[in-house]
Amino acid sequence: MIRPLAAALTALALAAPAQALDLTDMTEDERSAFRAEVRAYLLDNPEVLMEAIGVLEERQAEAQAQNDVALVQVNSDAxxxxxxxxxxxxxxxxxxxxxxxxxxxxxxxxxxxxxxxxxxxxxxxxxxxxxxxxxxxxxxxxxxxxxxxxxxxxxxxxxxxxxxxxxxxxxxxxxxxxxxxxxxxxxxxxxxxxxxxxxxxxxxxxxxxxxxxxxxxxxxxxxxxxxxxxxxxxxxxxxxxxxxxxxx
CATH class of the missing domain: 3.40.30.10 (Glutaredoxin)
Structure with missing residues (x-):
């Protein structure tokens, strides 16, 4: 069973913009607890990592394709x-x-x-x-x-x-x-x-x-x-x- 706190914290970390989650506003104990909960959640649900990696690879491929189109346009004569x-x-x-x-x-x-x-x-x-x-x-x-x-x-x-x-x-x-x-x-x-x-x-x-x-x-x-x-x-x-x- 997924722990509610872990799920909530991880969802916040993965879904919110990077600047929206400021670890510097946490106490040291809160940061340690947050990291432990995220780690536990990911260990319990490794498919989340695979999904995130898949999204990252898709974005990288899209960026590469866009860059390639620009390179071809600039060098079309040659x-x-x-x-x-x-x-x-x-x-x-x-x-x-x-x-x-x-x-x-x-x-x-x-x-x-x-x-x-x-x-x-x-x-x-x-x-x-x-x-x-x-x-x-x-x-x-x-x-x-x-x-x-x-x-x-x-x-x-x-x-x-x-x-x-x-x-x-x-x-x-x-x-x-x-x-x-x-x-x-x-x-x-x-x-x-x-x-x-x-x-x-x-x-x-x-x-x-x-x-x-x-x-x-x-x-x-x-x-x-x-x-x-x-x-x-x-x-x-x-x-x-x-x-x-x-x-x-």
């Missing part, structure tokens, strides 16, 4: 209209999906097939890739090669290289990259030479700066219109979010 980024899917699609990707990221690899199925099956999604190497030198080299391919050989070649790099399990070496380029009948020498060009490094530097402004620290991170999806989302989950975006 996200959606950057001429240096590869654009796939349907360039005239009614929904735009942006992915920050690292080729050595296991969850990026896991998401790759899901994203490809989403874009292909939907047919009306504009898909943008942001090279965001954060997992060491191998990641940087891979992104440099991908960006250099886009600049030297164009978007179709980039798509081929991007798909190959995300599934590549070996060590990224100049020899392996040359063989990769040659497997698609690309000018391997020109692409390898472009990798250290200022234009390539600028793309990666600007993507990192954008990620910092967007408070993105991991991959994959997706921007779907004004929503941010931090981490891997299965295919059906992505489809549901796309449908929700369209409905809104």
């Amino acid at each position: 996200l959606f209209r950057d001429p240096a980024s590869w654009v796939g899917g349907n360039p005239e699609g009614d929904v735009t999906l942006v992915e920050f990707v690292d080729y050595r990221c296991s969850y990026c690899r896991k998401a790759h097939e899901d994203v490809a199925q989403l874009v292909e099956s939907d047919g009306n999604i504009r898909f943008i890739v942001k090279e965001f190497p954060i997992l060491g030198e191998q990641s940087v080299i891979s992104s440099q090669f991908a960006v250099a391919t886009l600049q030297v050989a164009g978007p179709e070649a980039y798509k081929q290289v991007h798909d190959a790099l995300i599934t590549f399990r070996g060590t990224v070496t100049p020899e392996n990259l040359q063989r990769l380029a040659e497997s698609f009948d690309l000018d391997a020498d020109a692409i390898l030479a472009q990798m250290d060009a200022p234009e390539v490094k600028q793309v990666i530097t600007e993507n990192r700066a954008l990620a910092q402004r967007m408070q993105i620290s991991g991959t994959p991170t997706f921007v779907l219109e004004d929503q941010m999806l931090r981490g891997y989302v299965p295919l059906e989950g992505m489809r549901q979010i796309v449908a929700q975006v369209r409905a809104d």
